[in-house]
Amino acid sequence: MNQLLKIDGLTKTFESGNKAIYPAVDHVSFHIEEGETLGLVGESGCGKSTLAKLITRLIDPDNGTICLNGKDITRAKGKELRDAYRHMQMVFQSPKGSFDPRKTVGYSMEESMKNQGVPKAERKQRIASLMEQCGLSPDYADRYPHEISGGQCQRAAIVRALAIRPKLLICDEATSALDMTVQQQIMELLQTLKQKNHLSFLFICHNLALVQSFCDRILVMHEGKIVEEGTPDQIIQAPQSEYTRRLVEAVF
Secondary structure, three states, X not given: OOEEEEEEEEEEEEEEOOEEEEEEEEEEEEEEEOOOEEEEEOOOOOOHHHHHHHHOOOOOOOEEEEEEOOEEOOOOXXXXXXXXXXXXXXXXXXXXXXXXXXOOHHHHHHHHHXXXXXXXXXXXXXXXXXXXXXXXXXXXXXOOHHHOOHHHHHHHHHHHHHHOOOOEEEEEOOOOOOOHHHHHHHHHHHHHHHHHHOOEEEEEOOOHHHHHHHOOEEEEEEOOEEEEEEOHHHHHHOXXXXXXXXXXXXXX
């Protein structure tokens, strides 16, 4: 298998006034293979979402490197960054907050393809096919984010992310704002899409049980550092760090 994403020594420290605080992400290194689903778990505030924003270049790292599909994108901007987004997309925790409330859902779904120069007819066809896969009827494309439910909006967000045909999908607490029934439906959808499209995932979640059922490997994050790595069975049945043991005991 080929390494799709390689993170080496990634660090980000935020400042409060003139006083530096501890790094939100502290020399983090890991990789994701093509077709692999990597889970990232840890309590709120441990640095998971900051790490996702660094990888997707929504914020700049202080140190370290981000290589996507064999290319260093650590300082990518402009066209170079737009090209990177061909291979990597993100699904956020709050789906409605990630859509422009002034635009229809369909417009937002097509926007990334339009920016990449995909012809209109192909955009329409691709969106229609993805909406069907994601259990949304075609008329949802004409609705605005406030006119659909949270679960429907998250499905639309997944359609939008997949429309550009990325190799890597980063899900940042993509189900945590949904009720249990809708959460299960979204997880079943992601599992189907994973198998059908040979996607790689970085699945960020505080729910260890959910990660266990979906991921090939798990990283455990605590205070900005990766404190443990292993298969779901290794992490849950034989945790090595004290923090991981507490995390497992809290769930199981």
